[in-house]
Amino acid sequence: MHYIPVVNRGEPTMRDLENVRRIAEMAGCDPQSLPAEVLRSSQPVVLRGLVGHWPMARAGRASAEEAAAYLRRFVRDDAPAAVVTVGPPEIGGRFAYNRELSDFNFRRENVPLGVVLNTLLKYAAQESPPAIYVASTTLDTWLPGFRAENDLALGLPDPLASIWIGNRTRIPAHQDLPDNLACVVAGRRRVTLFPPQQLSNLYIGPLDFTPAGQAISLVDIDAPDFERFPRFAEALAHARVAELGPGDAVFIPSMWWHHMQALEDFNVLVNYWWRQSPAWMDTPMNALMLAIMTVRDLPPDQREIWSDVFRHYVFGAGEATDAHIPPGARGVLGPFDEDQARALRARLLQRLNR
Amino acid sequence: MLTAETLRKIDELTGIDPRALPDSVLGSKQPLVLRGIAADWPLVRAGRESPRAACDYLLRFYRQATVGVFLGPPEIEGRFFYDEDLSGLNFKPALIKLDTVLEEIVRHADAVRPPALYVGSTSIDTALPDFRRANDLGFGQRDPLASIWISNRSRIAAHHDLPDNLACVAVGRRRFTLFPPDQLENLYIGPIDFTPAGQPISLVDFRKPDFARFPKFAAALAQARVAELGPGDAIFIPSLWWHHIESLEGMNVLVNYWWRDTPDYMDSPVNALLHAIMTVRDLPEEQRRTMAQMFQHYVFAPGEQTAAHIPEGARRVLGPLDAARVRELRAYLLKRLNR
Numbered sequence: 001m002h003y004i005p006v007v008n009r010g011e012p013t014m015r016d017l018e019n020v021r022r023i024a025e026m027a028g029c030d031p032q033s034l035p036a037e038v039l040r041s042s043q044p045v046v047l048r049g050l051v052g053h054w055p056m057a058r059a060g061r062a063s064a065e066e067a068a069a070y071l072r073r074f075v076r077d078d079a080p081a082a083v084v085t086v087g088p089p090e091i092g093g094r095f096a097y098n099r100e101l102s103d104f105n106f107r108r109e110n111v112p113l114g115v116v117l118n119t120l121l122k123y124a125a126q127e128s129p130p131a132i133y134v135a136s137t138t139l140d141t142w143l144p145g146f147r148a149e150n151d152l153a154l155g156l157p158d159p160l161a162s163i164w165i166g167n168r169t170r171i172p173a174h175q176d177l178p179d180n181l182a183c184v185v186a187g188r189r190r191v192t193l194f195p196p197q198q199l200s201n202l203y204i205g206p207l208d209f210t211p212a213g214q215a216i217s218l219v220d221i222d223a224p225d226f227e228r229f230p231r232f233a234e235a236l237a238h239a240r241v242a243e244l245g246p247g248d249a250v251f252i253p254s255m256w257w258h259h260m261q262a263l264e265d266f267n268v269l270v271n272y273w274w275r276q277s278p279a280w281m282d283t284p285m286n287a288l289m290l291a292i293m294t295v296r297d298l299p300p301d302q303r304e305i306w307s308d309v310f311r312h313y314v315f316g317a318g319e320a321t322d323a324h325i326p327p328g329a330r331g332v333l334g335p336f337d338e339d340q341a342r343a344l345r346a347r348l349l350q351r352l353n354r
Numbered sequence: 355m356l357t358a359e360t361l362r363k364i365d366e367l368t369g370i371d372p373r374a375l376p377d378s379v380l381g382s383k384q385p386l387v388l389r390g391i392a393a394d395w396p397l398v399r400a401g402r403e404s405p406r407a408a409c410d411y412l413l414r415f416y417r418q419a420t421v422g423v424f425l426g427p428p429e430i431e432g433r434f435f436y437d438e439d440l441s442g443l444n445f446k447p448a449l450i451k452l453d454t455v456l457e458e459i460v461r462h463a464d465a466v467r468p469p470a471l472y473v474g475s476t477s478i479d480t481a482l483p484d485f486r487r488a489n490d491l492g493f494g495q496r497d498p499l500a501s502i503w504i505s506n507r508s509r510i511a512a513h514h515d516l517p518d519n520l521a522c523v524a525v526g527r528r529r530f531t532l533f534p535p536d537q538l539e540n541l542y543i544g545p546i547d548f549t550p551a552g553q554p555i556s557l558v559d560f561r562k563p564d565f566a567r568f569p570k571f572a573a574a575l576a577q578a579r580v581a582e583l584g585p586g587d588a589i590f591i592p593s594l595w596w597h598h599i600e601s602l603e604g605m606n607v608l609v610n611y612w613w614r615d616t617p618d619y620m621d622s623p624v625n626a627l628l629h630a631i632m633t634v635r636d637l638p639e640e641q642r643r644t645m646a647q648m649f650q651h652y653v654f655a656p657g658e659q660t661a662a663h664i665p666e667g668a669r670r671v672l673g674p675l676d677a678a679r680v681r682e683l684r685a686y687l688l689k690r691l692n693r
């Protein structure tokens with residue numbers, strides 16, 4: 001692994017976008033046995049050519065038409081319609097909010113996948129087509145059989161394999177709890193990553209009104225408004241970027257902010273998501289919003305107390321936290337399991353339902 | 355160990371008007387003792403006479419109310435707690451007519467080893483309507499919940515409550531041992547989802563602390579503050595201060611007032627805590643650190659910057675909350691949790 005160092009720094013300019021540090025790269029990984037140090041890393045890494053041997057990637061390298069034709073082999077008439085995100089040409093492929101953030105700048109439609117593929121090819125010749133995106137669509141549901149010819153043995157429990165199909169789209173920086181291995185199989189993608197700590201420099205938007213489930217950065221990365229978002233210059237200093245072609249993959253660790261830009265008329269990505277923790281642990285975002293509701297607006301001295309309580313039981317919890325309680329009596333302070341998670345969720349639902 | 359001589363005394367205030375308690379008391383960040391603030395209450399005067407007289411006075415307001423009672427065998431010596439291995443409790447909760455409980459307490463008032471009887475936090479206006487007409491304090495704009503506590507000798511393990519608390523000893527004597535909120539770790543607080551009376555409690559037996567098992571309790575004691583209160587005395591316990599309460603006589607009655615200075619819709623942070631234990635605590639260390647940072651950013655140390663970049667009308671939970679916004683947030687979270 002080697003790193004390309006940051007080039008110059010100084011006043012933020014458009015050149016910053018060109019000078020962003022590259023994501024570390026690793027070549028020659030055996031796709032059938034990816035090393036654990038990659039899949040459990042807390043640093044992103046680009047794996048060039050990892051899935052170059054996939055029939056899908058070969059079709060993607062040939063042309064958009066061949067890629068679409070290859071996909072069509074797996075499209076089933078009885079598959080459910082795909083959810084398509086569609087935006088007018090004016091948005092330049094950037095799915096986000098309207099100006100006031102009172103609504104989104106796109107709409108969603110249910111369209112059979114075969115129709116989406118035709119539509120994308122039809123628009124490929126056009127100068128400024130509408131932005132079209134089929135995001136995170138479960139492979140085994142919509143394209144059964146695809147993975148028999150195009151898959152990775154990750155040796156992980158139950159990864160979720162999804163496909164993403166679209167034209168020139170730009171997905172604002174957001175983060176996911178699962179680790180992510182994303183493989184470009186058609187078109188090209190520019191991946192811009194920021195470490196989790198860049199939260200406050202990315203100007204993240206609303207938490208409870210989001211384009212696709214996750215809060216997004218309000219900064220337009222291709223034309224950053226540094227007057228409105230001055231700290232974004234600092235985020236850029238920590239950014240890492242890579243451009244991926246068919247067969248290339250990137251490992252995005254849990255909670256890394258990622259901006260995904262598709263660069264061609266026809267782009268396909270296959271990704272794997274998995275959690276290092278059991279699924280019943282659910283997303284921490286609900287707990288965060290509950291804490292905003294119940295803690296944030298307390299008088300500062302009381303908020304400080306709760307900060308200590310959360311540190312004690314959650315963020316700094318360790319063996320000493322419940323060592324003084326007999327093992328059988330630790331309840332939620334002991335190891336959590338699925339039954340406790342179910343009981344706790346029921347308790348929360350009841351509480352929220354009053 | 356826990357003698358009034360070795361531990362710091364709680365500050366005392368005198369000359370406070372019981373009909374108009376000032377903000378210097380009700381908004382205090384430190385505990386305070388108000389000697390004699392309820393000395394004129396008829397119940398206090400009756401209690402000075404005898405347990406019988408206190409009982410008879412209370413029965414004047416009795417309207418057949420049934421109350422929750424903790425019943426413990428004499429062996430527990432009034433320490434309502436868990437059983438040996440914390441798989442259950444060392445007492446039984448029961449629902450009994452209030453007059454029966456009062457008579458039982460009076461009957462055992464002079465007994466050497468009575469059963470332990472404890473009526474905890476019972477709404478006065480429900481159980482003894484009109485009692486407050488002659489036995490009350492003035493809270494001005496605040497609208498506290500007034501409760502009565504009736505028992506013989508008891509020891510209630512250190513615990514804390516979210517509301518601020520003003521507690522008046524009306525009958526008997528009580529010893530209060532308080533600890534600042536940050537003593538959480540040194541108090542060895544027990545299970546949080548199985549508790550004797552709703553709040554997690556310290557596992558340390560204050561009468562004979564086991565310092566081999568609970569070594570950090572010595573550090574807690576260094577921060578402790580104590581007071582012994584007699585009839586008519588009151589104590590202000592600020593929100594989240596840990597308090598251990600002993601009732602010292604054959605019959606004891608306490609009247610307390612709880613209030614929050616925050617709106618009701620804010621609810622208790624405990625559910626957020628439990629949810630964070632479930633969803634954050636056991637994440638890989640790096641992910642947990644990231645979540646700690648997010649909680650810091652959005653919850654514990656929010657500033658003007660946190661939402662300044664979002665148009666005012668679009669901030670939702672990141673903007674100021676009110677009852678309507680919280681209702682929306684609840685509905686949103688319900689949908690997300692109800693998958």
